Amino acid sequence: MIITLIGGTGDIGEGLALRWAHDTAHEIRIGSRDPQKGIDSAKKYELELSNRGQKRTVLGGGNHEMTIGADIIVLSVPPYYIVDTIKSITDAISPGSIIISPAVGLKRDDDGNFYSSPPPSSRSVTEYAANASPDGVPLIGAFHTLPAHRLSDLDAPLNFDTLVVGDDAEAKQIVIQISNEINGLRAVDAGALANSAEIEGITPVLINISKSNKDMDELGVEIK
Amino acid sequence: MIITLIGGTGDIGEGLALRWAHDTAHEIRIGSRDPQKGIDSAKKYELELSNRGQKRTVLGGGNHEMTIGADIIVLSVPPYYIVDTIKSITDAISPGSIIISPAVGLKRDDDGNFYSSPPPSSRSVTEYAANASPDGVPLIGAFHTLPAHRLSDLDAPLNFDTLVVGDDAEAKQIVIQISNEINGLRAVDAGALANSAEIEGITPVLINISKSNKDMDELGVEIK
Numbered sequence: 526m527i528i529t530l531i532g533g534t535g536d537i538g539e540g541l542a543l544r545w546a547h548d549t550a551h552e553i554r555i556g557s558r559d560p561q562k563g564i565d566s567a568k569k570y571e572l573e574l575s576n577r578g579q580k581r582t583v584l585g586g587g588n589h590e591m592t593i594g595a596d597i598i599v600l601s602v603p604p605y606y607i608v609d610t611i612k613s614i615t616d617a618i619s620p621g622s623i624i625i626s627p628a629v630g631l632k633r634d635d636d637g638n639f640y641s642s643p644p645p646s647s648r649s650v651t652e653y654a655a656n657a658s659p660d661g662v663p664l665i666g667a668f669h670t671l672p673a674h675r676l677s678d679l680d681a682p683l684n685f686d687t688l689v690v691g692d693d694a695e696a697k698q699i700v701i702q703i704s705n706e707i708n709g710l711r712a713v714d715a716g717a718l719a720n721s722a723e724i725e726g727i728t729p730v731l732i733n734i735s736k737s738n739k740d741m742d743e744l745g746v747e748i749k
Numbered sequence: 750m751i752i753t754l755i756g757g758t759g760d761i762g763e764g765l766a767l768r769w770a771h772d773t774a775h776e777i778r779i780g781s782r783d784p785q786k787g788i789d790s791a792k793k794y795e796l797e798l799s800n801r802g803q804k805r806t807v808l809g810g811g812n813h814e815m816t817i818g819a820d821i822i823v824l825s826v827p828p829y830y831i832v833d834t835i836k837s838i839t840d841a842i843s844p845g846s847i848i849i850s851p852a853v854g855l856k857r858d859d860d861g862n863f864y865s866s867p868p869p870s871s872r873s874v875t876e877y878a879a880n881a882s883p884d885g886v887p888l889i890g891a892f893h894t895l896p897a898h899r900l901s902d903l904d905a906p907l908n909f910d911t912l913v914v915g916d917d918a919e920a921k922q923i924v925i926q927i928s929n930e931i932n933g934l935r936a937v938d939a940g941a942l943a944n945s946a947e948i949e950g951i952t953p954v955l956i957n958i959s960k961s962n963k964d965m966d967e968l969g970v971e972i973k
Contacts, residue, residue, distance in 0.1 A: 720862075741972065
């Protein structure tokens with residue numbers, strides 16, 4: 526499959542790109558608002574894999590260009606960019622493709638990190654992204670709780686779960702499958718899109734635990 | 750220490766009573782609105798421990814009576830009973846004791862299980878309980894995400910975490926310590942009381958995962 530990481534130049538997009546490129550045979554593409562940044566990141570990932578003895582072609586470029594022909598489109602962008610990002614790639618999205626939203630609404634004050642639901646009326650960022658997606662293209666929520674730096678460090682073992690939500694059963698199964706192909710990651714069906722808010726809320730819990738415990742950092746969650 | 754399980758006749762109160770009685774030397778007391786029910790449950794737990802070759806005295810009775818002299822008071826009651834329950838035991842609570850709130854606000858509809866914040870203005874059930882507690886008695890949030898049946902089955906291994914929140918650092922450390930004394934349970938400092946809502950929200954996530962996966966039931970969470 527062709528997997529395009531929109532916003533694949535950093536944060537969780539970088540980690541997913543590296544892990545899929547390293548652990549699977551899927552074709553990985555890196556999209557960015559600035560095409561040169563997409564190209565540069567793709568080259569950087571190729572070099573990192575090459576340093577590990579793995580010859581891999583990673584394509585990079587603008588978001589629109591990298592979306593054409595993609596089977597899977599991961600929207601690795603902050604919540605406030607989601608609508609504009611989807612609008613900018615809508616006419617490049619193929620019928621039959623799947624959009625994945627990993628974004629989480631976070632806010633922070635003196636008492637810690639909190640879940641912040643997005644405007645205007647969605648309960649979760651995931652549903653907000655689903656509402657902004659083209660008709661007939663299923664949006665699946667996944668990767669909300671993954672720690673970005675640990676994910677992008679190919680030497681770091683994961684051994685945790687990602688919780689996957691969606692209203693299209695077939696698309697959800699495909700996302701579960703390609704998530705399970707990442708070594709050390711287990712994808713768990715966590716229900717419908719309507720169940721996203723509480724899953725997104727796990728991310729501030731993990732950040733608060735990191736702040737409260739010197740020996741706990743870049744945390745994930747395992748359901749057991 | 751003397752640990753009183755208010756509402757210790759079922760649900761998570763039963764499991765905590767059995768685990769602490771089995772794994773530690775703390776004095777365990779079972780409170781109920783109906784004193785006879787408290788006595789009967791205490792006898793039942795004594796019998797279960799006796800069947801495992803462990804001679805243990807568990808005291809049972811009314812909530813008020815069982816609160817007198819308790820060092821730790823666990824409010825194992827549904828959210829809508831919390832205020833009345835605290836009122837009914839307030840004059841029995843010793844200075845220097847600690848209240849623990851494990852209650853979670855849950856609602857359910859056709860789309861799954863959701864976190865339901867309590868009335869009137871608290872963000873979480875834990876803060877709602879803290880607001881109803883006597884001045885000077887610290888309330889600590891813990892045990893929100895523990896599966897009741899697995900907890901009360903002494904043959905079932907736990908191997909998961911409980912996330913502990915509170916604004917009184919000393920009281921929080923005591924709760925973390927007595928939680929860690931339960932075999933297979935690790936207590937993790939998860940910040941201030943203000944961070945309770947997202948932790949309580951993990952419970953509906955665990956229930957939704959159980960509903961979506963035939964082989965996953967009575968789930969807990971491990972942070973790693």
